[in-house]
Amino acid sequence: MKHYLKLVNFELGRFIKVYLVLIAITIISQIAGIIVHSNNFVGRANESMTTMEQFAAQNGTLMMSDFMLTLWFLGPIALCIAALIFYCFLIWYRDWFGKNTFVYRLLMLPTARLNILLAKASAVFLMVLGLVSLQLVLLIAEQALLQTIVPDVLRTDMSIAEMGNRTGFLQVLIPESFTGFLSNYGIGFMMVFILFTAILFERSYRWKGILLGAVYAALAVTVFLLPLIIQLILGMNYLYPMEVFLAMLTLGILVTGTSIWLSHYLLNRKVTV
Amino acid sequence: MRYWKLILIPAMVFVIMGTYYIQSAIAGSGKPEFILQENGGDSELAEDLLLRGHFVAQRNVAHMDNLQITAEGTLYSEELPSYNQRAFYTDPYIANLQNEHRNFMRGKVEDANQYYESSSMLVHATTDNPANFTIGKIELSIEVMQKDSGETSGLTIDIPENYVYMYVEDVRVTNGELKVATQNHIEGPSEYHVYTIDIGQEKLVEDTLIGMETEEQSETENIDSLTMLHGPSDYLVFQQTKRMEVPQENGEIHIEPSGTEFITYNLKTGEQAKLEVPDSLQGNIQDTSVIGSNVYFLAEAESGTELVALEIDTGEIAFQTPVELPVAGEEMRSHMMRVTEDHIYLATPYHNKANQAAILAIDAATGELVYEGTIATEQNQEELPDYTVEFYQMAIQ
Numbered sequence: 014m015k016h017y018l019k020l021v022n023f024e025l026g027r028f029i030k031v032y033l034v035l036i037a038i039t040i041i042s043q044i045a046g047i048i049v050h051s052n053n054f055v056g057r058a059n060e061s062m063t064t065m066e067q068f069a070a071q072n073g074t075l076m077m078s079d080f081m082l083t084l085w086f087l088g089p090i091a092l093c094i095a096a097l098i099f100y101c102f103l104i105w106y107r108d109w110f111g112k113n114t115f116v117y118r119l120l121m122l123p124t125a126r127l128n129i130l131l132a133k134a135s136a137v138f139l140m141v142l143g144l145v146s147l148q149l150v151l152l153i154a155e156q157a158l159l160q161t162i163v164p165d166v167l168r169t170d171m172s173i174a175e176m177g178n179r180t181g182f183l184q185v186l187i188p189e190s191f192t193g194f195l196s197n198y199g200i201g202f203m204m205v206f207i208l209f210t211a212i213l214f215e216r217s218y219r220w221k222g223i224l225l226g227a228v229y230a231a232l233a234v235t236v237f238l239l240p241l242i243i244q245l246i247l248g249m250n251y252l253y254p255m256e257v258f259l260a261m262l263t264l265g266i267l268v269t270g271t272s273i274w275l276s277h278y279l280l281n282r283k284v285t286v
Numbered sequence: 287m288r289y290w291k292l293i294l295i296p297a298m299v300f301v302i303m304g305t306y307y308i309q310s311a312i313a314g315s316g317k318p319e320f321i322l323q324e325n326g327g328d329s330e331l332a333e334d335l336l337l338r339g340h341f342v343a344q345r346n347v348a349h350m351d352n353l354q355i356t357a358e359g360t361l362y363s364e365e366l367p368s369y370n371q372r373a374f375y376t377d378p379y380i381a382n383l384q385n386e387h388r389n390f391m392r393g394k395v396e397d398a399n400q401y402y403e404s405s406s407m408l409v410h411a412t413t414d415n416p417a418n419f420t421i422g423k424i425e426l427s428i429e430v431m432q433k434d435s436g437e438t439s440g441l442t443i444d445i446p447e448n449y450v451y452m453y454v455e456d457v458r459v460t461n462g463e464l465k466v467a468t469q470n471h472i473e474g475p476s477e478y479h480v481y482t483i484d485i486g487q488e489k490l491v492e493d494t495l496i497g498m499e500t501e502e503q504s505e506t507e508n509i510d511s512l513t514m515l516h517g518p519s520d521y522l523v524f525q526q527t528k529r530m531e532v533p534q535e536n537g538e539i540h541i542e543p544s545g546t547e548f549i550t551y552n553l554k555t556g557e558q559a560k561l562e563v564p565d566s567l568q569g570n571i572q573d574t575s576v577i578g579s580n581v582y583f584l585a586e587a588e589s590g591t592e593l594v595a596l597e598i599d600t601g602e603i604a605f606q607t608p609v610e611l612p613v614a615g616e617e618m619r620s621h622m623m624r625v626t627e628d629h630i631y632l633a634t635p636y637h638n639k640a641n642q643a644a645i646l647a648i649d650a651a652t653g654e655l656v657y658e659g660t661i662a663t664e665q666n667q668e669e670l671p672d673y674t675v676e677f678y679q680m681a682i683q
Contacts, residue, residue, distance in 0.1 A: 022292040022450040029291055129489045143295045145304035174310070175349065192367055253384070258369040 016124035020132030024210055025139065027102060027107075032140055035096055036147060039089040046085020047155040050073065051162035065166045076169040077156050078179035085237045093144050097137065101205060104133045105212045109286070126280040130273065134205055141201065145186055152176065153277050203265050206272040207233045213276050217283035229275070237261065287408065291301055317343060319664040320353070320360045322645070327657035331629065331647045333357050336378055337661075339637075339677035353675065355661065356683070372664060376683040384426075390431045390438060396440075397551075399516065402457040406433055407457060411466045415451040426466060437642060441488040443481070455514045456522060460553045463491065467514060467522050467551075478524055480551055496524050496558065497549045501663070507544055515626045517576040521598055522551040523561075525574050546571050548581050550598050561601055567594055572622040575630065575651045580604055582630055584621065593630065593648055599650050605653035611644050622680040631682070637661050637675040 025032075054075045059070045062264040078085055109117035119129060152173060159168060178183040188194045210233075211226030218225055235242070244251055252260070288292075336356050343349040352363040352374050362375045373381070375397070379398045384391045385679050387408060393399075394410055402409040408431045416422030426443040429608050445452065449470045455478070456467040464483040471478045478496035497512060510529040514522070531543035545568050548561035563571065567585040574583040580595045591611070595604040611621055622633045630648045637643035647657035663670065 022289050025295065035558065046589045101434055128501075139299070142299040142303070146299045149302055151594040173306070176350065187306075189310070189364065190367075191311070194303070196368075225373060248393050250396065254372055254389075254390075258367070284549045 015197050016122070017128045017132055017135075020124075020128055021135045021139070024104065024132050024136035026117065028104075028136070029138070031096065031100075032143075034261075035089075035093050035144070039093060039144070039147065042085055042089045043155060045159070046083060047080055047158050048162065050080050050083060050085065051159050055167065063144055065164065069167050074167055074169040074242075075159065075163050076179075077152070077159065077171050077176050077180070080159070081176060081183065090148070097141055100140070101137055101208055102212065104137065105209070105216065109216065114286060120284070120286065127273075127277045130209065130276050130280060134202070134209060135146050138198075138202060142198070149173070149187060156266055199265060202268045203237065203272070206269050206276070210272040210276045210279070213279040213284065216286065217279045233272065237264050237268050239264060299638060302640055317349075317351070317362060318360070318670050320355045320661050321664055322355065322357055322663040323660050324660045325660060327647065327655065327659075329657070331657040332645070332659055334683040335631065335645065336679075336681045336683050337633065337645075337677050338374065338679040338681075339675045341673065341675050343671050343673040349485040359664075377679070378681045379613075379667075382683075387431065390429070397454075399456055400454045402459055404459065407431060407459070408433065409457055409464065411454050411457045411464075413445075413452045413454060413468070415449075419450050421448050421450050421472065424449055426452075426454075426468075426481065428483070428485075429463065429467075430468075441483075441485070442491050443483055443488075445481075446490070446493060449515070453497065456516065460523075462486070465522075465553055468498075471513070475511055478512055478514060480556075482523060482556070492556070494551070494556065494558070496522075496551060508623070510543065515574050515576045517580055518627045519576045520553050521576065521579065522553065523574075523576045523581055524549045524551070526569075543569075545680055548574075548596075550581075559598075561596060561598055563596070565604065572620040573632075575625045576621055577625050577627065578629070581652065582625070582650070584623070584632075593632070593649070593653065595653060607648065607655070609646065609648075611646060612641055623630045623675060624680045624682060625650070626682055631680060633677065633680050637677070639667055639670070639672060643675070643677070 057072075058065055061068050061139075063071070108114075108119055120126065122129075156170065160170065171179070173183075173187065174189050177187060177189060185197060188197055207230050211230045214226035214229060215222040240252055240257045244257065295560075322335065324332065334357075336354060336652055337354065338354045341351045341353045341362070341603040354361045354363075354374065358610055363371055366373060376384075376396050377398045380391075380396045380401075383401065383403070390408060390410075395412055400410055400412050402411075404591075407426065411426060411428045413424050413426055415424060424445045424538050426445060427440065428443065429438060429440045431438045447470075449472055452468050452470045454466060456465075458465045458467075462485065464485050466481045466483065468479050468481065470479055471477070480492075480496065481490060482492040482494070484491050499507070507528050507530045510527045512524055512526050514524050525546060527546045528544045529541050532540045532542050534540055546563050548563070549559075550559050550561055552559070559637040561581060563583075567587070570586040572584040572586075572591075574581065576582065579598045581598060582593060582595050585594050587606075587608075589608060591608045591609045592606050594606050596602070597604050609632060611632060622630045622631075622635050628650055630650055631645065632648070635639075635646040643661040645657070645659045645661075646655060648654065649656050661675075
């Protein structure tokens with residue numbers, strides 16, 4: 014356990030600078046964005062020859078969901094997503110291609126190699142959730158800023174759930190219900206483990222491993238989606254909703270478990286430096 | 287602090303995410319909690335009642351959801367796990383069948399009209415229609431499950447004529463014979479057929495066309511529409527509206543509705559008969575249903591809306607009773623009607639802050655009003671945002 018925690022901390026440390034930069038970019042872009050966007054709107058209202066009420070009636074009121082579709086808001090989110098996907102690869106390949114083939118030391122550590130895998134996955138996961146939490150706080154802060162800049166008559170206040178309802182994509186990142194949160198990030202976690210297994214295939218068998226990894230990933234995703242594929246072939250009602258849910262839950266755990274076991278096997282037996 | 291990263295990030299995630307989800311669980315949705323409020327009569331009659339509708343709230347921005355109101359209160363579809371949203375559209379009758387006969391019901395259409403259930407058997411009949419709305423051969427697929435043995439047998443019947451589509455509207459078993467009422471379409475108004483099938487011999491015994499054959503042809507009057515009524519009865523009942531060509535003074539011809547009548551099909555004898563609607567009740571017949579040996583319908587009388595019971599055997603009016611349901615604002619949708627073996631339930635299909643929806647239950651035998659209720663909210667109406675509920679289903683659980 015201690016080794017594992019140390020390794021997680023170590024992995025976080027190796028990316029923390031980039032991570033803090035991502036956080037800074039997100040905060041700056043979104044906060045600056047809401048100020049510019051709100052002021053623009055109020056400016057247009059002031060310049061128009063009509064009263065505020067008439068302006069609102071003609072142009073609609075300003076709301077968070079409008080701002081959330083601008084580049085100010087979406088840009089940093091897209092950047093963070095791209096960076097974390099890149100990080101999933103970097104977290105492994107850096108150890109091989111960085112200076113002094115660091116992986117050599119990592120694999121020689123007097124700890125189970127499974128800890129290395131789990132620590133890397135945990136680091137990725139913590140960083141994802143950290144950014145999502147940051148976004149949640151930012152949404153509240155941005156709405157507060159919007160409220161101070163834009164007068165009552167020109168704006169429409171929204172709850173986080175309403176923002177999600179209107180923009181769609183936010184519901185994926187911050188689902189309305191906690192069960193939705195668990196299932197979305199559960200699937201995310203599974204995908205990370207599948208990707209890690211594919212990477213370890215490549216690290217073990219090189220060129221042949223790319224093919225093996227791709228086949229494994231496709232297979233794993235197919236197995237997970239099997240209940241839905243059955244529905245497509247045999248008709249939408251063939252499985253009852255509860256059965257689909259339980260089957261996907263079981264298969265999800267099975268796929269995650271298999272990925273971890275395979276990764277463990279590859280790390281212990283096949284990986285080459 | 288060597289481990290600040292390891293402590294700070296998880297702590298931040300826990301505090302922020304935890305606060306968000308705990309707070310949203312405690313705060314609730316702030317949406318109205320609807321209840322069935324009894325205003326008179328036997329409250330037991332509302333115990334199994336279920337109303338489903340689309341909910342739209344106008345708080346700051348429009349918020350849409352589906353809801354279900356029963357004697358136990360309100361359930362919003364958001365409260366159901368996302369994988370089970372389908373439950374909001376499944377008829378309670380079908381949901382019960384799915385619970386009791388899980389494997390038989392697997393993969394079958396959730397249309398209550400396609401099933402027949404008795405104490406000894408469960409029957410499902412369905413059709414597979416030609417692709418792309420072209421005329422073609424249609425097969426009627428039937429599955430029969432014996433309840434005591436759990437044994438299931440299937441048969442397919444080739445329909446002698448070709449159609450564009452054919453829907454099963456009702457399934458009955460009388461004297462060992464299966465009767466399947468269908469709506470068949472080629473062009474023009476739909477035809478209704480009753481197919482009599484010998485289950486043992488797996489063959490089609492009789493194909494009865496409803497109505498049209500017995501119709502004396504008239505040059506100026508023809509059939510506008512034919513629909514089927516649903517309810518527990520030994521008759522299959524069809525409602526036929528006609529239209530008439532009326533020459534105008536300027537030489538143009540107007541097509542006007544010229545009356546409604548019912549066609550009854552006796553399941554025991556296979557005989558068809560016409561049931562005339564008295565002239566005084568013609569025009570604006572809204573909802574129709576059938577229980578036992580009576581046809582029930584809402585008609586506009588001078589004094590307002592009335593529920594009329596018409597005896598199939600004699601053609602006489604069994605009773606005529608005024609129905610006071612609020613007209614829902616400018617909504618022109620007709621009332622909702624659902625029947626059980628003993629009662630007729632009627633409800634307003636629309637509910638908002640100003641117009642409360644009302645529900646009535648009327649005794650099928652006497653026409654007596656036996657339950658009266660309204661949809662109310664647990665919260666004070668003043669505190670709620672503007673909202674509307676448009677009901678799409680009324681059912682008895």
